[in-house]
Amino acid sequence: MHSRQRLAEKITRDAMSTVRQYQLFDNVVPGFALVIYKSGTKAFNVSYRFNDRQRRYTIGQLPAWSVVAARERAKAIRREIEMEYDPLGNCEAERVVPRISDLIDRYIDEHLPKLAARNRSDQSSMLTKLVLPQWRNRLVREMAAGCYRPAKKLLRRSAPCPTPIRANRLGEILRKMFNLAVQWKLRSDNPAQGFHKRPENARECFMPLPCNHSARSPET
Incomplete structure (x- = not known):
């Protein structure tokens, strides 16, 4: 089971990469986490279920996104999900719209x-x-x-x-x-x-x- 803590700037800054990617989950917003890739890149995402499918929406990378800004975006995404709107599904649909x-x-x-x-x-x-x-x-x-x-x-x-x-x-x-x-x-x-x-x-x-x-x- 993933350990959860309130993500803060120091925690995200000090998180080190390992031989495998891993996530640090926030205990404030459900599904909100920081993923640390093997390359050292760090990005915020939100994991959720929609229509019995497990989904993961990437918010953005550090340092372009702060913890505070990413958490607020995660809250907005959770509200969309509660209104039966799949933000990731909408992004996928937009990619196939002809230009x-x-x-x-x-x-x-x-x-x-x-x-x-x-x-x-x-x-x-x-x-x-x-x-x-x-x-x-x-x-x-x-x-x-x-x-x-x-x-x-x-x-x-x-x-x-x-x-x-x-x-x-x-x-x-x-x-x-x-x-x-x-x-x-x-x-x-x-x-x-x-x-x-x-x-x-x-x-x-x-x-x-x-x-x-x-x-x-x-x-x-």
């Missing part, structure tokens, strides 16, 4: 092979060089409707003076990609549906860059 990088990969793998070689190369280049750097980690389902804005400054990898022809091309690609996202049931609507072509004056320098707004953020 824009996943959508671009699927678009390139499944849709672009159907196109002519030059068209395929052009679309792949625009998505990976212009869109991916800005939207890589954004969730597909949280992209806001009409998330485009004109910008004079271009991304580093874009051409020095792109024309509205290229801007229109990018808009059409994004509209098609999000149409497929709807077909693939990654979201219920197309946030690029309202895109309209600009007059194509070849001498004008312009590029609509994907903005950084999501459905949770107000548009500017």
Whole structure:
């Protein structure tokens, strides 16, 4: 049986690593403990049961987390569990939610092979060089409707003076990609549906860059 004591800064600081990892359990918050790994790394966690499954939620490592802060986080986690909410299960679910990088990969793998070689190369280049750097980690389902804005400054990898022809091309690609996202049931609507072509004056320098707004953020 694990011995329990009130974890304090001195106890966590003095805990030494051994040939096997072990835990020091707190006697204030059930399941709250400090784990000491063989490497010497120390981290706070909370052990609990949810739906007859034993779970362990890692709060964070020393010294980034103090005992006091980690204990308060552990209390909050216990309250969530009492409300029948599994914090670890929610984290696992978030990891499998598709992001824009996943959508671009699927678009390139499944849709672009159907196109002519030059068209395929052009679309792949625009998505990976212009869109991916800005939207890589954004969730597909949280992209806001009409998330485009004109910008004079271009991304580093874009051409020095792109024309509205290229801007229109990018808009059409994004509209098609999000149409497929709807077909693939990654979201219920197309946030690029309202895109309209600009007059194509070849001498004008312009590029609509994907903005950084999501459905949770107000548009500017």
